[in-house]
Amino acid sequence: MRVTINDIAKKAQVSPSTVSRVIADSPLISAATKEKVLKIIKEMNYHPNIIARSLVNRSSRIIGVVMPGMAEQSFQHPFFPELLAGIASMANKEGYKILLANVATLDEEREMVKELTFGSITAGLILLTSRDQNPTVDQLVEVGFPFVVIGRTENPYVNWVDNDNFLIGYQLVEHFLDQGHRRVAFLGYSPGVTVTRDRLHGYKKALVDHGIPFCEELVVESEFISANGYDLMKRLLALRERPTAVIACDDLLAFGAIKAIHEAGLKVPVDIAVAGINNVPLAEFYNPPLTSVKINAFTLGKKAFEMLQTVLTSDVRSYNRAIIPAELVVRSSSLATKE
């Protein structure tokens, strides 16, 4: 049988409330009783029942992290673990525990979030989503539950952290233009996914700013991460006029694309230059080493938790957004070998 606050109270010959006060380190308690109770707590190896405590407090020290995609996939990509590490590092420090929730579909996400919020398991939520319209987000806003989104959402009443995806797209184009390219393709645009759309906007703007006409056929749509860069690239290779450079929305996409390029008997970067985004560990060692953008997922996660804590502790409602800087890492996959 588990030892409860009542057992301690009995043994110490005080009331449960006194024990409770000792635990809470209330100033109203005499040094003598405090000491006595503390000793017995130790002796009996008592630990407060967090569930009971949460029930009466109507709040736990648990925050939920809701990730899209089945567990099998989510963790495949180094981005997620890194993000999680960032969240966990802060959460640990602040005495919060992390509840992991993987959801495969939007419906599942909605149900999960309902369970987590109304079920009052979690004190707050960190939501990983980058769809511009997300019913879960709207619902959360409506009920006023504390949460933070990683990835931009269009609902204005939302705290979020994200990279500057517009800038990322913009800079990648500029990088290629610097290398003398004029036909730059964009691989992996997924309508409705803000991350890719923001990058695409950056891409377009950069073209315009440099007087290059935008060419519809150079934008290849896809599902986000799960997509197959190999197949997408083939579409580009089939064009009458091929691109000379490709921006892939993710490194994994880029790897697939490079494979397709090689199979077509072409060389990277001589025939077609390639750059990815996310800077996965493999990028550096790939053949050729892949130009990419360091996204700082760890910082993204850290910041998300910090924001959530602000929401949790302050009573004024404010809506913040944090932009975590990204960093272009140039490697040989995108470098013109000579002028």
Added chain:
Amino acid sequence: MRVTINDIAKKAQVSPSTVSRVIADSPLISAATKEKVLKIIKEMNYHPNIIARSLVNRSSRIIGVVMPGMAEQSFQHPFFPELLAGIASMANKEGYKILLANVATLDEEREMVKELTFGSITAGLILLTSRDQNPTVDQLVEVGFPFVVIGRTENPYVNWVDNDNFLIGYQLVEHFLDQGHRRVAFLGYSPGVTVTRDRLHGYKKALVDHGIPFCEELVVESEFISANGYDLMKRLLALRERPTAVIACDDLLAFGAIKAIHEAGLKVPVDIAVAGINNVPLAEFYNPPLTSVKINAFTLGKKAFEMLQTVLTSDVRSYNRAIIPAELVVRSSSLATKE
């Protein structure tokens, strides 16, 4: 204000217990009331308070996953996320949620586990540990809390899953002997860590079985994963008689070792052959491609959860151990270029 079971009861003009029974899908309930209540539940968007439910049931549908090392580090290595993915994939399917707990020290581990068990937040625990003596494990055994260890422990009253690390060590040696090597080093033995020790035992046995004398100086000790393969390798390079092959206890160690070898003006595998363990994604693309052992972390995690569930649901106490097979993946870092 949150909607509770009482609100539903009032609205439906039944008692709370009836509502509770409807939720539990009790057979004692008439179709009519059931339907009526269900409708109102939907209307009012009611979700049971899991905390309250856990309190009365004295058990939640949450399992804790306790990982050693700070969050920053744990997720660095692909092994952990993969493991986690395995656990999560099963847990999701069975309606369990996962509570993530990172612990930096053994003390922290003990405190965390106490909190998680006595605090009755979690129904069961999955512990990642491979120390042969672990007070946390002993404590868990003592109080009879349901848990499973990933990694072998010596306490016999424990359910655990692990790879056959003895065999892994054994096979790697045989592989090198096949290639004509006779001086095979073992990099990254960490005393007290069963994973490395079992591998070392396999290594020794293989040598003995093939009539090769065991040579103390060829075993380089270290802290486990966090160790620096570069520095460790230097010790081997400083020997009067260098090894011609190196088994590194982890791929990251192997990468460091290769770097040191290259810096010494030697070539892999011509001068010194190298093999790692864990088969991280980078291994395939490293220069040279690294021979490694596929550990199947996903399956490891999956199996761990299955075991835990068995413990959770059955009332007889049994102690099982599962061995997940590993698989040697030969690449050029360990291949003799010619006979």
Added chain:
DNA sequence: TTGTAAGCGTTATCAC
């Protein structure tokens, strides 16, 4: 088939 009431282990609000 349904309702009543007790209790899960805490904390908070009163009294004293």
Added chain:
DNA sequence: GTGATAACGCTTACAA
């Protein structure tokens, strides 16, 4: 300073 007592939201004997 400390102790009753009443919640928190749910489940489950036991009654009806």
